[in-house]
Amino acid sequence: MYEVPKIPQATAKRLPLYYRFLQNFSNAGKIRVSSRELSEAMKIDSATIRRDFSQFGAFGKKGYGYDVQELLQFFRSILDRDEATNVALIGVGSLGSAFLKYNFHRNHNTKIVLAFDTGSPHAGEKRSGIFSFHPDVLEEKLIEHSIELVILTVPAKAAQPLADRLAGTDIKGILNFTPVRLDVPDRIRIHTIDLSVELQTLIYFIHQQET
Template structure:
């Protein structure tokens, strides 16, 4: 069923978890098959974009039939390694970090926070929302001990690069960066930055321009 999955565009790669989530919703609702237009309406993504994304993986659907929901769900589960759990470390247990601990990703998919680090925590650790939290002095030891390759960074901006440098030294593969700092790291480390203030300002800009356009 699956075609060649190498060298797919980055924009397509970022949409794959969204496809998986919406397909789960359709499957839970008892939907057996779906068209690109139905998926487009649910996801608010152009149907042509969906068909183009799917074409990177070969013949996922059939002309005149559409897509089999369960087949698609199984395909994207395998593509995204949804059957394999990924352990994550959280660094910085302030307001945002605490919210991550309370939510934890395990409830919704295969990613879960298993350890956290914060300067206010003792070296021997404490339990917050059922997750052990240690002082950052223990970071290298615990991350290597637990074989963690993915880190969520919610520390103050002044500490972000120093923490990143330490993570590079222990070969952490990826950082989800919630600080506004543009982190410097080797090419082999993948960093995705989510700057909440920039996203908010962007939203405000578009809302204001939508209002201006409606008044023309």
């Protein structure tokens, strides 16, 4: 087992990307890869890649590059790729339904195992092969399925009340797709993805390129 030092948040966000592209190189039969090749594939500056990798120890060799399998083993270890994490989805609207149809376990180490929606019965119903329950049974089902992570795709007004309920459970993280900045205990990690903000940011950078 590798010991991973504390790393900057920006570096941590790139870890799954490194794993994905290294897996692509491995599938293509590559034995070793240079920071330049990773840079061209990932569209990330090669200096950034070298700086990130240097924080994990001496993986690269000058004139040789990086051993693909060694890096894959390292990233698999720190990302727990060999064991799926159970995820619950709350809110099966348009975005939530898309998540259910895709489901992450096909390509990642996360798997949506159940969902919650006000339109679902207390006894549950199948949606895209996943059982969806009414939120009234939220707490008991989270315990029953050993849920660690929750994806929140509900209307804004429902976000904080649900977060308050989740704070009373043993979940460790919330992927929040609402525009609300949730208030939860420090033990729960929140990543908020506001699609409208992301779109506006993209438009800003496009306009910047045009000037």
